Each structure stands twice: as C-alpha cells, then as structure tokens.
Amino acid sequence: MSNDAPETGAFFARDREWHPKPLTPGYKTSVLRSPQKALLSFDNTISEITGPTFGHSMLGELDNDLIHNFARNGESAIGERIVVHGRLLDERGRGVAGALLEFWQANAGGRYRHKRDGYLAPLDPNFGGCGRTVTDERGFYAFRTVRPGPYPWPNGPNEWRPAHIHFSVFGHGFAQRLITQMYFEGDPLIARCPIVRTINDPAAICQLTAALDMNATVPMDALAYKFDIVLRGRRSTLFENRLEGN
Amino acid sequence: MAQPLDYLKESPSQTAGPYVHIGCLPNFCGIAGVYPADLGHSMVNARTRGERITLSGRIIDGTGTPLRDAMVEIWQADAAGLYNSPSETRGTADPDFTGWGRQAADPETGLWRFETIRPGPVPFPDGRLQAPHISVWIVARGINLGLNTRIYFPENEAANAADPVLSRIEHKNRVPTLIARRDGAAYSHDIHLQGDAETVFLDI
Numbered sequence: 288m289s290n291d292a293p294e295t296g297a298f299f300a301r302d303r304e305w306h307p308k309p310l311t312p313g314y315k316t317s318v319l320r321s322p323q324k325a326l327l328s329f330d331n332t333i334s335e336i337t338g339p340t341f342g343h344s345m346l347g348e349l350d351n352d353l354i355h356n357f358a359r360n361g362e363s364a365i366g367e368r369i370v371v372h373g374r375l376l377d378e379r380g381r382g383v384a385g386a387l388l389e390f391w392q393a394n395a396g397g398r399y400r401h402k403r404d405g406y407l408a409p410l411d412p413n414f415g416g417c418g419r420t421v422t423d424e425r426g427f428y429a430f431r432t433v434r435p436g437p438y439p440w441p442n443g444p445n446e447w448r449p450a451h452i453h454f455s456v457f458g459h460g461f462a463q464r465l466i467t468q469m470y471f472e473g474d475p476l477i478a479r480c481p482i483v484r485t486i487n488d489p490a491a492i493c494q495l496t497a498a499l500d501m502n503a504t505v506p507m508d509a510l511a512y513k514f515d516i517v518l519r520g521r522r523s524t525l526f527e528n529r530l531e532g533n
Numbered sequence: 534m535a536q537p538l539d540y541l542k543e544s545p546s547q548t549a550g551p552y553v554h555i556g557c558l559p560n561f562c563g564i565a566g567v568y569p570a571d572l573g574h575s576m577v578n579a580r581t582r583g584e585r586i587t588l589s590g591r592i593i594d595g596t597g598t599p600l601r602d603a604m605v606e607i608w609q610a611d612a613a614g615l616y617n618s619p620s621e622t623r624g625t626a627d628p629d630f631t632g633w634g635r636q637a638a639d640p641e642t643g644l645w646r647f648e649t650i651r652p653g654p655v656p657f658p659d660g661r662l663q664a665p666h667i668s669v670w671i672v673a674r675g676i677n678l679g680l681n682t683r684i685y686f687p688e689n690e691a692a693n694a695a696d697p698v699l700s701r702i703e704h705k706n707r708v709p710t711l712i713a714r715r716d717g718a719a720y721s722h723d724i725h726l727q728g729d730a731e732t733v734f735l736d737i
C-alpha cells in the first residue's frame with residue numbers, strides 16, 4: 288500500500304448503459320433473476336466508500352500460478368501456457384494498489400473442477416482452476432495459467448462459451464466490487480455468445496478482450512495476454528460542503 | 534468541439550456464473566490444498582468486541598425458488614460503528630473484526646449464514662446517523678451485475694424510521710424488504726429478486 292492520504296471520496300456513478308442490463312432474455316437464466324423495480328439511488332455514505340483490503344502477506348507462493356498450484360510435485364497442468372498480466376486502474380486512470388484479484392477458469396479442455404459441471408471433457412488431475420494475487424504499488428498484476436478451452440452450455444440447443452477467465456476484483460471501497468470475464472483476442476465465439484451479448488456496446492466488449500502481447504511472452508515457455516481492468520473512480524473532495532466540526 | 538475529458542470507462546460486469554465457488558470459495562467446492570481457508574469464511578475471533586449475532590437467509594427467484602448457486606458478501610461496521618478500512622478516518626476499528634464476510638448459498642437448500650456481531654451506527658454524509666445496517670452484495674448465474682442491498686435490524690424502530698436511506702424509499706410498503714426478522718441473537722432475511730415482495734436494491 289502507498290503512503291498517500293486515505294481515499295475518502297464518493298465513487299463516480301455507475302454507467303448502467305455500459306454494464307449489461309439485469310434482464311437480458313438471450314441469456315435465459317437472467318429472466319427470473321433480474322430485479323424489475325427501479326433501484327434506490329443515493330450518494331455514497333461511509334458504508335460504500337470503505338471496503339475490505341487484503342495484504343500481500345496472505346498470499347501463498349503459488350497463488351498466482353495455476354499451472355502449478357494444484358499440481359502434484361514435479362508435474363504441471365496440461366494446455367497452452369500463458370501469462371496474463373495488466374494493470375488495475377480507476378476511471379481517472381490511476382493505478383489501484385493493494386487490490387485483491389481472484390480468478391477462476393475451466394481447464395484446457397473446457398472442463399471446470401466443480402460438481403455441477405458434467406461436460407464430457409476430462410478433468411486434468413494437475414489443474415484446480417483458481418488463483419489470486421494482489422496488485423503492486425502502481426496497480427500491476429500478473430499470473431500464469433493455461434489457456435482455458437471453450438465449452439458448451441445449456442442455454443440454446445448448441446451454445447458455446449468463448450474461452451474466458453473469470454475475475455473477481457476488489458478496489459478499496461465496497462461499491463467498487465466487480466466480477467467480470469476476460470476473453471481472448473480473435474476468438475470467433477465471442478461475437479456469438481449470449482453472455483457476452485448481454486453487453487450492448489461493442490467498445491465495452493473490446494474492453495473485456497485481452498490482446499496477445501508478444502512483448503510479455505516468456506520465450507520457449509509461455510505466450511502472454513494483456514488485460515487491464517478499470518474500477519469506478521472517486522470524486523475528489525475539493526470544495527465539498529462540510530458541516531462545521533466535520 | 535471541446536477537450537476530451539479522458540476518463541476511462543469502468544470494466545463492464547459479466548455474470549459470476551455457476552462456478553464462482555472455484556475462484557472465491559475453493560475449499561467450499563472441494564478444491565483443497567490451494568488456499569488454507571476460504572476468504573471471508575470467518576469474520577470474528579475470540580477477542581472480537583460486541584454482541585455476537587447470526588444472519589441467515591435465502592435469495593429467491595421470480596418463481597419463489599431459492600438460488601442454490603449464489604454467493605453473498607457482507608460489509609459492516611464494528612460494534613463501535615467503525616469500518617476496518619484504510620478509508621475509515623474517524624478512528625481505528627476493532628482489529629479482531631474484519632467487517633467483511635463471504636458465504637455460498639447451500640447447494641441443496643439455498644440457505645446462507647454469517648456469524649458476525651451487531652454493528653454500531655455510522656454517519657450519513659450530512660452528519661445525521663444512519664441506523665445500524667449491514668451492506669450486502671449478491672452475485673450468481675443469471676445476475677449480470679452484482680446486486681447491492683442492505684439489511685437493517687427490526688428492534689431499532691426509531692433509528693430505522695429516521696434512517697436517511699430508508700427514508701428515501703418512496704413506497705413505504707417496500708421498507709420491510711430491508712429489515713431482518715429476529716429470533717434472539719439469530720436474524721433471518723430472505724432477499725427477493727422479483728415479484729410483489731421484490732427487495733429494494735441500491736444504486737450506490
């Protein structure tokens with residue numbers, strides 16, 4: 288964490304046209320799980336401005352290495368080895384330091400290590416599918432994994448998810464909490480996916496599509512993809528009305 | 534034309550999907566040995582100050598069926614009304630209380646449950662007090678953007694009536710959707726995604 292003054296401003300309003308709407312009938316499960324009444328809007332209070340933070344000290348040595356963190360000694364996960372790296376920023380373009388990122392994904396064959404996943408692709412005994420890291424002082428992060436496979440899912444008669452990695456992101460305030468997915472540049476399944484298409488703006492879909500980054504590859508070892516993530520920015524507290532004594 | 538403002542856009546949300554447990558609660562879903570424990574599983578320890586309470590409930594869909602694949606996170610002040618966060622500038626919160634919890638809905642019943650403490654009141658930006666409350670964030674398959682809501686305590690009738698957030702609810706018959714039920718130190722609270730009893734969700 289940096290020595291900067293604590294951040295106490297309210298967050299920029301969420302752009303709910305940029306995010307997917309709650310009701311997106313092409314993604315069938317949303318139909319019965321989408322609130323229908325108007326949200327209650329109010330300016331952030333301290334309950335939204337504050338949030339939990341997590342130190343680097345809680346991380347295990349292999350937490351950011353999905354190739355090895357579930358593998359038997361001396362073995363490794365099967366698949367196309369990749370580095371995923373990028374920067375966690377806020378809407379002002381400032382790096383978000385000391386923020387926890389958690390990621391999960393299917394294995395190289397498109398199978399999740401989860402009781403509910405019955406896809407016939409086999410489990411990889413050396414792949415668990417979860418990892419985490421904490422951003423550095425300038426908001427940078429990196430982890431190593433295998434490229435996940437696409438997989439079919441029971442939304443339409445023949446629907447396939449593009450290859451993707453799920454991200455859970457903490458900033459410094461509870462109102463910044465975000466879960467999203469990273470896609471891979473060039474995947475023809477992106478444009479066909481009903482979950483991707485819950486997002487209306489093509490530019491917003493681009494924002495979730497990681498680019499192949501040859502400069503960050505590890506020669507003779509791993510390809511690399513660059514994926515920046517943006518959290519809500521904070522208003523500055525300049526010129527704000529303050530009650531006396533506050 | 535004018536100068537561009539140059540703000541970035543927040544990354545758009547995507548659903549947490551049915552396998553959110555793998556990333557957020559791996560021990561819960563049988564992925565052992567990667568992390569020593571699931572984050573947020575335990576909010577209190579033997580030294581935590583304040584009155585111990587439990588909070589449990591279900592997330593209910595538009596047919597009345599509990600979600601069995603949801604994940605719930607809560608965030609709250611300590612017993613003195615301080616948040617365990619670097620952005621808390623009014624004092625230092627109880628170091629033995631994280632203020633943050635994370636639980637999965639039970640895969641069979643949809644029930645989730647937190648062991649926590651009763652939070653103290655915290656101020657509204659204009660200096661008035663907010664009634665004690667717990668902030669809630671819900672993600673699940675079929676939920677495209679995490680849902681924010683709050684849970685208040687039924688016995689705080691006067692404080693709830695004066696609460697600046699509850700007071701903003703236009704249809705007063707919806708206020709009870711944010712107030713838990715009490716049985717001693719055990720509180721329960723169902724969250725309804727749709728229908729007449731739809732919970733008030735927050736744009737924060």
Ligand SMILES: [Fe+2]
Pocket residue numbers: 393448451453550552
């Ligand atoms: Fe997935």
